[in-house]
Amino acid sequence: MGVHALLKPLRRDRLGPESIREVVFGVEDGAVQNMALIAGMLGATLASSVIVLAGSINAIAGVLSMSMGTYLSSQAERDAISANESVSGAGSRSRSPIRDAMVMAAAYAAGALVPLVPFTLPFVSRTGAVIAAIGLTAAVLFGLGVLKAVVGHQARLRSGLQLLALASAAGTTGYLLGVAAQAIFGIEV
Numbered sequence: 001m002g003v004h005a006l007l008k009p010l011r012r013d014r015l016g017p018e019s020i021r022e023v024v025f026g027v028e029d030g031a032v033q034n035m036a037l038i039a040g041m042l043g044a045t046l047a048s049s050v051i052v053l054a055g056s057i058n059a060i061a062g063v064l065s066m067s068m069g070t071y072l073s074s075q076a077e078r079d080a081i082s083a084n085e086s087v088s089g090a091g092s093r094s095r096s097p098i099r100d101a102m103v104m105a106a107a108y109a110a111g112a113l114v115p116l117v118p119f120t121l122p123f124v125s126r127t128g129a130v131i132a133a134i135g136l137t138a139a140v141l142f143g144l145g146v147l148k149a150v151v152g153h154q155a156r157l158r159s160g161l162q163l164l165a166l167a168s169a170a171g172t173t174g175y176l177l178g179v180a181a182q183a184i185f186g187i188e189v
Contacts, residue, residue, distance in 0.1 A: 018095065019103050020151045026066060026107025027144050032167045034058055035115040035137045036174030043178025044187050048126055052119050059112035066108045071101035114140050134171075141167045 034055050041051045074097035118124055118132035145163030149156040181187060 017151050019100075020148065022070060022100055022103040023107045024144060024148050026104045027111035028141065028163065028167070029066060030059065030062055030108040030111025031114050031137050031140055031144075032111075032170050033062060034112040035133065035167070036170045038115050038119070038133060039171045039175035040178030040181070042130060043175040043180075044182040046178075046187065048119050048129065052116065055112075055116040055119070059109060059116065062112055063105045063109050067101040067105035070104035071097045074100040111140070137167070137171075138164055 037058050038051055038055055041054060074095055078095060078097060115133040115137045118129040118136065121129070124132065142160040142164045145160035146156045148154070148163070149159035152159075
């Protein structure tokens with residue numbers, strides 16, 4: 001299967017409201033998971049090089065896991081709908097599992113890179129990288145909440161703040177777990 005065959009579902013159907021699930025889930029999960037991981041490593045006072053390595057591995061593993069899971073769940077959904085339609089005689093437009101998986105992979109990768117990039121910039125101090133990672137992640141997640149609200153015709157501020165509050169809880173928990181791990185295990189890297 002060539003690259004052109006893989007990209008065919010994306011060219012045929014432009015990204016629209018039907019992809020909001022993969023976009024929101026992917027960006028949110030990538031950004032929150034990597035920011036919580038980074039926060040934990042900061043709490044454990046690990047070196048920036050370790051943060052970049054672990055964050056990169058986490059991002060790649062997450063892209064693979066989330067896109068495979070999306071492919072399989074979209075395929076199962078399509079098969080269940082198809083089976084139900086053959087029994088009931090009704091028809092509807094099915095989604096492409098490959099397209100859904102590619103949207104999820106791109107969204108997750110984009111989200112996972114947000115908190116990681118500041119630590120890769122050699123001209124940014126560690127403190128600057130921490131501030132930039134938190135600020136960029138918060139801005140992206142708030143914006144994602146607003147996008148979700150726009151597509152769903154809901155209250156924008158409420159949706160942005162809701163996503164930001166939930167993500168902040170995950171990041172704080174990650175940091176506290178890192179502090180606890182450093183205190184218990186005395187990690188020095």
